[in-house]
Amino acid sequence: MVVRRGVLLDHGGEVAQALARLQLTGWEFQPVSSLEAARKLLAAEAPPVGVVVFDGEDAWPARDLEALLARFNVEWIAVLHRELFDSERLVPLLRRNFYDFHSLPLDRERLLVTLGHAYGKAMLGPKPVPHLGAEGAFGMTGRSPRMLQLFRQIEKVITVDAPVLIGGASGTGKELVAHAIHQHSARAKGPFIAMNCGAIPANLIHSELFGYERGAFTGAVQRKFGNIEAANNGVLFLDEIGDLPLDLQASLLRFLQEKTIVRVGGTERLRMNVRVIAATHVDLKRAVAEGRFREDLYYRLNVLHLPVPALRERREDISLLAQAVYAAHEDQRSPQVRGFSAEATLAMEAYDWPGNVRELINRVQQAMIMSENRFISAADLGLPMPEGAAPTTLDEARASVEREMIETRLRKCQNNVSETARQLGISRVTLYRMIDRLKIVL
Ligand SMILES: Nc1ncnc2c1ncn2[C@@H]1O[C@H](COP(=O)(O)OP(=O)(O)OP(=O)(O)O)[C@@H](O)[C@H]1O
Ligand SMILES: [Mg+2]
Known part of the structure; x- marks a missing residue:
């Protein structure tokens, strides 16, 4: 039987023991108790799935943790005590970086399903990110x-x-x-x-x-x-x-x-x-x-x-170039940034690029540094939403209105979720669910 490997970040070691007791068939977790140890392990063998245990709001230094989570191609699952589900500090961090989360005590069946899904997703891998010139010739990117x-x-x-x-x-x-x-x-x-x-x-x-x-x-x-x-x-x-x-x-x-x-x-x-x-x-x-x-x-x-040729005469190369620029400036990206959203790619492909490749490099570099999203948006690139991205179904239109209202109100309330929920006339839990579903970044 194939054994899938994962990494387990756990201060106290309690969850390590719990996992051992659950006997997760087909899984083997390597426990580490510090970010430094995790970094070493991930650099050496990069397992596809990782579990992070939060035994308090300050279980891990947020910035260092986020930098680590974003650096490797691993799908992360969080394990935390139920009372932390309401933490205004922790929830946005979880939303940005985790595939799913589980409360303690762990539910073996649900955990196995999540692990399986996360594993599958990790296997799909990130979009291939060629190095500058890897898809082209003479140190130039392009295959149009x-x-x-x-x-x-x-x-x-x-x-x-x-x-x-x-x-x-x-x-x-x-x-x-x-x-x-x-x-x-x-x-x-x-x-x-x-x-x-x-x-x-x-x-x-x-x-x-x-x-x-x-x-x-x-x-x-x-x-x-x-x-x-x-x-x-x-x-x-x-x-x-x-x-x-x-x-x-x-x-x-x-x-x-x-x-x-x-x-x-x-x-x-x-x-x-x-x-x-x-x-x-x-x-x-x-x-x-x-x-x-x-x-x-x-x-x-x-x-x-x-x-x-001008960039607009070789639109097939735009996404390729954007990926190459992304790969070349990986070290400068904001820690939660994982790549481009589909909408951003469409926007780049639709845009006319009067400043050509130089403009593309500038826009991508700036978005990588400044974006507060997990996936760079068209707005992060300063580009208009492409026409095709306008809502066409009732569901899309509803989501768009909901997103707009929630984002505006959140901004007005300085991201205070309880107050925003009160003003919108819904419960806090409902609002959190909507924020999740609509992928709104706090
Ligand atoms: N096909 C490509 N693949 C990768 N990088 C590219 C490609 N084309 C241009 N670049 C990069 O884009 C930037 C602009 O390119 P370059 O300076 O050669 O343009 P230019 O035509 O000389 O522009 P200008 O007329 O403004 O001087 C440089 O950073 C260059 O490395
Ligand atoms: Mg020149």
Whole structure:
């Protein structure tokens, strides 16, 4: 017979004895009496189910307990004395973190049923949380047709040494693509030097690119290498190339043709071995038509063109990216947060993401830190509820009205359950039941 294992957090050891007496067929519980011991055990073998015994309101330090409960993929069951069912301190904690609870003395049959259900739920596991890039390629997350196409293009681009032009809206991952090309090409061991052409004052860009000799101008107290020289044998990433002033566009074109530079104030012509990767969020073709970008430079850079799709053009990747961001920032999440609600996922998939992946990262990170829910909601992400999530049945509509009224009244009464119940004209027990059913977080 298969023996299912569980962990039992019990200060006094009474419940450990009670469990032994109940002879729960098929179950074996490993008792621990401190959070520290529990942490060690869970880290070593992570049983799917755990039981926590509360012999008083302050049985366990709440924050530490909650951090522990949230950290492992375990379904938790609470065991407590009946009088603690009314504890205003304990009940919200139980609601946030536990699958079910049992009163003492334990009822063997009910306990076996709950354990079985909790075990089944734990076996379903959390949604797989890929690490950033685990579902994708080149350290980029994505499996939509558009991203697969981009990965195929990158595969080709890394085998040759021509300039690359990466296009795409803000926050789509252009810099990440540039890094990927560098890291997977023959130049991986060489430097990757990034320069934002839009962020440097026009009068300084020339010396930033080409460097200068000592005494070239006032303040040039010693020779300085420019970014092209610094990128020798590696990659020079020119971000926002559309912002490069016209005279510098001419200098850059000359460098691309001749592969040599002369430092400002210098005379020596130095041979450089640099691959230029440029990125732009503006339509360079249009800039050419409007006379803001040199046509010859455009064709020189555009030999290999990689368009990075906007996030709304690859909605299949949204949830995947959100999970990846979640996994990458696990350590920062509010302790009770366990993942995304279905409604949040729908809201993310429906939203248009003007700030693309960068915006998604910001919203998810912020929600993980600030959410007070077990499952991040659309509101936590600052996103509107998707249309499909509006109530369609009478039951859903009723639940929605009930939730709204209870939440508003609870807020007004500063979460005082007795007072809220009185004002709503129901009993405290009924209110607790509704709070539970409607998954309202106190
Ligand atoms: N496919 C992806 N998988 C994982 N992370 C991504 C992906 N695309 C972008 N990111 C992340 O999103 C953020 C924004 O990406 P990046 O800086 O490359 O965008 P960008 O196109 O250069 O934006 P901007 O135009 O604003 O400079 C970065 O933190 C990056 O790591
Ligand atoms: Mg960028």
